[in-house]
Amino acid sequence: MSRSGYTPRARFAIPAKIKPLGKKRANEEDQLHRAVAGFLRRALNNPAEAYWFHTPNQGIRSAIQGAKLKAMGMRAGIPDLYIRWRGGVGWIELKSETGRVSDAQHDFMAQARALGDQTAVCRSLYEVELSLTEWGLLLHAHVK
Numbered sequence: 001m002s003r004s005g006y007t008p009r010a011r012f013a014i015p016a017k018i019k020p021l022g023k024k025r026a027n028e029e030d031q032l033h034r035a036v037a038g039f040l041r042r043a044l045n046n047p048a049e050a051y052w053f054h055t056p057n058q059g060i061r062s063a064i065q066g067a068k069l070k071a072m073g074m075r076a077g078i079p080d081l082y083i084r085w086r087g088g089v090g091w092i093e094l095k096s097e098t099g100r101v102s103d104a105q106h107d108f109m110a111q112a113r114a115l116g117d118q119t120a121v122c123r124s125l126y127e128v129e130l131s132l133t134e135w136g137l138l139l140h141a142h143v144k
Contacts, residue, residue, distance in 0.1 A: 028096035033080065036094060036128050040081075042141035043132070050085035050137055077104030079119065083132070090118035090135050097123055 037054065044050045055078045079091040091112055093105055101121055109119040120131035129143045 029094060029099060032094050032096065032123075032125070035125050036081070036092075036122075039125055039128065039141065039143065040083075043129070043139040044083070044137065045140050050083060052081055052083040054081055055079065075104075075108070077102065077106075077108035079105065079109065083137075085135075085137055088118060088135060088137075089116075090120070090131070092119075092128060092131060093121045094128075095121055095123050099123070 033054070040052050044052055057076070057078050079093040081092040081094070083090040083092065089112075091109065093101060093109070095101065109121075112119050118131070118135045120127070122128045122131060125143050129139065132139060
């Protein structure tokens with residue numbers, strides 16, 4: 001421990017018990033998310049044309065962590081992926097076959113569309129590629 005009382009290991013402490021919210025659905029969405037991230041790394045590989053990132057809003061947090069993140073600007077309903085290209089912005093929410101879009105997600109996507117952004121809810125890698133193509137992005141890789 002330093003003089004300030006800060007203990008580096010405490011910062012990375014993981015709760016002993018984490019109660020998953022629907023293990024099967026979470027695993028399906030995690031697998032889809034990893035596949036989509038791999039696809040986007042190949043398909044949108046020129047930063048002069050487009051860039052993307054994941055918005056890590058999901059997860060189980062303590063009440064203190066949740067309050068801190070909310071105070072810092074975290075909002076419910078932000079889609080999983082943000083994609084920016086010359087002349088456009090898109091948001092993609094990834095869901096399993098049985099996953100449901102929350103009211104907060106519906107509200108955010110409606111607000112984003114009102115500002116001229118593109119939005120999509122995708123349940124497969126193919127739907128992600130289709131959305132990007134419909135939005136006019138040049139893809140350097142395609143789903144087989």
